[in-house]
Amino acid sequence: MTVEKVLEFSDVVIVYDNFPAVAGATFSVNAGEIVLLQGANGAGKTTLLRACAGLLPIARGSANVLGCDLRLDRLAVRSRVGLLGHANGLFQDLTVLENMLFWSRLVGATRNDVDQAMDAMGLSGRLSETQVAKLSAGQRRRCALASLIVRRAQLWLLDEPHAGLDAQGRDELDRTLRAARDAGATVIFASHEIERASALATRSLVVASGTVKPA
């Protein structure tokens, strides 16, 4: 049985602010994996994740994400990936439900999809009518993850997803990522919390000096 490759980077160079933040990264990720990116601050993890989402141009090398060549068509991959960076990408003045309905309208998802995503993230009931600005950090994170579910992202790219969450929130996040994997998504996430992240990940990679190596 052949394993579907969701991501293939070969000798990829990404220049950010005139600096080669990623210099010759070669790695691949199979469908259904949960891959942890480890590395010191400034190693290039965030740049790598943003490039995988098609937000940064590839200066050199070959990069293929979900069958799309990132060098030729960065836009094509965007509708199929979900990127959750340090910020949550939410509208603070809208309620949880209004945020979800906004994203559902953009991608053509149904109200049923929204309800399912909010149920999965424990955002139903009174919480759904709460303004995002009034939520705790953990609740906002869950709201952001719910938006990835609504968008049915096939590749989840998460930068420090555990940051700012309490113990319960972290457990919920881990459960959500495993559930996403079980539902067919692939997850790549960067984290400094090695012990927890390693338990969650099916494989770990180390990003150092702009290159990627197995842990």
Added chain:
Amino acid sequence: MKKTVKKTGRSRVASAVFIKDLRIEARSRVVTNQVLPFAGLIMVMFAFALDNDDVLQRVAGGLIWLATIFSLFIIVQRSFAIDTSDSALDSLRVAGIDLSAVFLGKSIALSLQLIALDVVLIAAAFLLYQVQVSVIGLVLLVTCVICATTGLGFVGTLYGGLTAGTNGRETLLPLLLLPVVAPVLIAATRATEAAFGSGGAAISEGWAWVGLLAIFAAVFGVGGSLAFGPLIDE
């Protein structure tokens, strides 16, 4: 998870962005509680500064549009602040949607807010500057407001997007935008003066200026739709 999301049309994205922007404004009331009083204060301050009914009636059109353009800077910055405060603009980019539809939705929402602002400013001009308008003049005035605010909505959204991710955007936006909106200021002022009959201007003289406003709106509508996506992306 592998179920593919159906492709959404440009109008659907534009309407979602339009509704989102207006809903946020309705909730935060920045235009109502901050921009409107600011624009009203400009009108009052000019009334104090010029302190002459004849002069005020003569320059009322210009004062309305100066107040509109100063207010435009605040509304544009607010419009993009809600998209950049939690990196929602990045999420919009990653969503793979047609960014020209985002441009359209934001522009129309901005224009609608400017129309509401202008209604109040024109009412203030009637009250403070004692200007008068005939029925035909009112038709010219309404057309002028629609064309001018549409153009300002397009150009404001385009330049708001251009400066959204930059340092010092608060000062950069007026610096870049003021020269570009100068034609709107001139044309809308002349058309409004014609509608008011200020300085003996005939109403028929105003329609040529409204034509210029319509051309401005069309140019920045088309140009903005084409340029907004690449600008946001880079």
